[in-house]
Every structure is written in C-alpha cells, then in structure tokens.
Amino acid sequence: MGSKNIGIKKDVYERLKAHKRGDESFSETLDRLIHERESDWRTNAGFLSQHEADDLEAAVEQGFVDLNVAFDEDGTRIDERLSEEP
Structure with a gap:
C-alpha cells in the first residue's frame, strides 16, 4: 500500500502522538481513531x-x-x- 505525506501543526501532532498505543504507527493511530467514531463527525455538527x-x-x-x-x-x-x- 502506498503512503502520502501530510503537514500538520505541531500542537495537532502532539495530540495525535498522545493517542498512539505502544508501537502503533501514526497511520494505525489515525485509522483506529477514525474507525472508533460511530459516524462521520460532520453528521453531528450543528446538532x-x-x-x-x-x-x-x-x-x-x-x-x-x-x-x-x-x-x-x-x-x-x-x-x-x-x-x-x-
């Protein structure tokens, strides 16, 4: 599977890093966090x-x-x- 580089602010990086588990990669962390949500965050915006x-x-x-x-x-x-x- 290919990969992409993205730029994120340092504070966002630190928050993402805080969510990492053990030897989990950033890709795995993002994938887990996205899939832990029951729905797209935009679905609940303005509720x-x-x-x-x-x-x-x-x-x-x-x-x-x-x-x-x-x-x-x-x-x-x-x-x-x-x-x-x-």
Whole structure:
C-alpha cells in the first residue's frame, strides 16, 4: 500500500502522538481513531440549536465559577489549619 505525506501543526501532532498505543504507527493511530467514531463527525455538527448551545455554554461557565469558589474555600480552610498553633 502506498503512503502520502501530510503537514500538520505541531500542537495537532502532539495530540495525535498522545493517542498512539505502544508501537502503533501514526497511520494505525489515525485509522483506529477514525474507525472508533460511530459516524462521520460532520453528521453531528450543528446538532444543538443556538439557544441550547448558549445554555450549555452558560452551564459550563457557571461550573468553572463554582469550581473556582470551591477551590478558594478549600484553600482558605487549609491556610487556616496550617496557621493554627499546635
């Protein structure tokens, strides 16, 4: 079977490399990743309405806010415990 050379950005190369298994070649990795998908990625493009996409984006952003608050609270408690005298 013949081969083709393609140019990809360095960050894409690094992401692809991270998906390689053992001695798997890049061709084998790409083939596996493509076949693991149940359908063509373009089939699902646009499956959310704009309203649903906006709601999802807002929920994700709120999740990050909540996570930051939780980390700040945990950090404060840890600082308080560490500053207590034995």
